[in-house]
Amino acid sequence: MKASIRFHARHPVVTAVAGTAALTWLFQKLRARLFPALLPEPTGPYGVGRAAFDWVDARRQEPYARRGNRPRELSAWLWYPAEPRRGARPGPYLPAGWRLTSLFWRFQASRVRAHAVPGAPVARPPQRHPVLVFSPAGFPPLYYSSLFEELASHGYIVAAVSHTYEALPLSAFADGRLRLFRPASVGGALKVSRASHDEDVRARAEVVRVKAEDLRSLVDELERLEAGSGLLAGRMDLDRLGAFGHSMGGNAAVELCARDERCLAVANMDGGVWSAVAQEGLPRPLLELFAEHPEYVRPCAESVDQKAFTSVEYCEANREFAVDGWQRLYARARPGYSVQIRGAGHASFTDCGLLPLERGSFASPALGTIEGHRMWRVLSDYLRAFFDRHLRDAPAPLLDGASPFYPEAVLAPPQALFPR
Numbered sequence: 001m002k003a004s005i006r007f008h009a010r011h012p013v014v015t016a017v018a019g020t021a022a023l024t025w026l027f028q029k030l031r032a033r034l035f036p037a038l039l040p041e042p043t044g045p046y047g048v049g050r051a052a053f054d055w056v057d058a059r060r061q062e063p064y065a066r067r068g069n070r071p072r073e074l075s076a077w078l079w080y081p082a083e084p085r086r087g088a089r090p091g092p093y094l095p096a097g098w099r100l101t102s103l104f105w106r107f108q109a110s111r112v113r114a115h116a117v118p119g120a121p122v123a124r125p126p127q128r129h130p131v132l133v134f135s136p137a138g139f140p141p142l143y144y145s146s147l148f149e150e151l152a153s154h155g156y157i158v159a160a161v162s163h164t165y166e167a168l169p170l171s172a173f174a175d176g177r178l179r180l181f182r183p184a185s186v187g188g189a190l191k192v193s194r195a196s197h198d199e200d201v202r203a204r205a206e207v208v209r210v211k212a213e214d215l216r217s218l219v220d221e222l223e224r225l226e227a228g229s230g231l232l233a234g235r236m237d238l239d240r241l242g243a244f245g246h247s248m249g250g251n252a253a254v255e256l257c258a259r260d261e262r263c264l265a266v267a268n269m270d271g272g273v274w275s276a277v278a279q280e281g282l283p284r285p286l287l288e289l290f291a292e293h294p295e296y297v298r299p300c301a302e303s304v305d306q307k308a309f310t311s312v313e314y315c316e317a318n319r320e321f322a323v324d325g326w327q328r329l330y331a332r333a334r335p336g337y338s339v340q341i342r343g344a345g346h347a348s349f350t351d352c353g354l355l356p357l358e359r360g361s362f363a364s365p366a367l368g369t370i371e372g373h374r375m376w377r378v379l380s381d382y383l384r385a386f387f388d389r390h391l392r393d394a395p396a397p398l399l400d401g402a403s404p405f406y407p408e409a410v411l412a413p414p415q416a417l418f419p420r
Contacts, residue, residue: 046083281328286329345367347367
């Protein structure tokens with residue numbers, strides 16, 4: 001009898017919790033249907049397809065797994081010019097395990113509508129398209145979908161590697177396996193460092209080395225796919241290969257182009273350059289794209305007060321290291337371009353400015369003031385102009401000076417953008 005009394009006393013609480021959960025689920029479903037967040041419509045002449053694949057790089061050891069003696073396992077997503085069949089529907093913005101990352105970044109993934117159709121036939125007539133390989137940093141490759149869809153709609157094949165253990169809070173393979181984030185994979189870049197500047201340079205240069213090797217492995221795998229019999233076989237023009245990346249992924253892309261002759265042109269999206277290429281330079285076409293970064297122009301004492309750095313000495317060393325590295329790359333490139341997008345923050349180079357982020361999202365403070373669709377337009381057009389000029393020999397007047405259509409874009413050497 002006592003057991004029965006306890007059961008009935010708790011039953012209304014259980015009912016209330018279950019009812020609240022059901023109402024929350026229903027509300028989210030309705031909101032996703034009635035108020036979707038649409039990524040920008042691609043503007044090129046092609047439809048867009050999307051595919052994913054996993055592979056094992058047996059030549060390398062996994063640097064971040066808890067147990068050693070394991071080969072490096074990687075995954076990649078591809079966006080490509082496509083001709084979807086009538087009635088074909090775009091895939092989810094975040095498929096399968098990647099959807100869990102939206103809980104960390106605090107947005108409802110089911111509300112987001114992308115445009116790429118999974119496995120869509122490659123566009124006709126049969127031709128080979130230039131290829132761009134991409135390295136993200138902290139964000140999954142899918143969080144750059146709006147940019148990749150736009151490039152694919154203009155005839156590029158974009159292959160974005162997922163650096164295993166790097167994405168927050170987890171990485172997902174195409175076959176559904178998950179790998180939780182490991183702090184070593186970002187070299188301490190997610191918090192204000194208390195190490196010496198020299199220690200941080202060494203740690204982050206090692207991260208960049210791993211990421212650049214991942215990109216090289218991706219290019220090797222694309223060569224095998226191109227020679228095979230699959231979806232994109234015979235359609236990838238790897239003689240017109242470019243690379244780009246965001247944050248430390250931008251450094252990895254530059255490092256790839258410095259070490260691998262297959263890479264003909266490279267763009268660095270707001271990435272510090274921690275590896276040796278900052279000292280050596282890169283005698284190839286290079287585009288550097290920057291956010292505003294007030295921590296590099298205001299007094300260091302103010303940056304320390306804002307908790308961007310732990311000391312004035314660290315701030316001064318970091319500012320000199322970063323700006324001098326960007327300047328050397330720009331000056332020694334053949335040719336070099338340097339563009340700052342006013343109002344942009346570090347996360348503005350991702351889809352985050354287009355996503356329905358909830359209050360308290362970790363991405364929000366890094367978005368700057370530029371509106372998301374406008375950032376997408378400026379970023380897409382400068383990247384496409386750069387790769388059109390250097391992979392397609394096409395005119396690109398946007399790179400030659402200030403444009404009244406892009407007042408946010410300031411073309412100047414890094415040392416002029418970030419004066420000391």
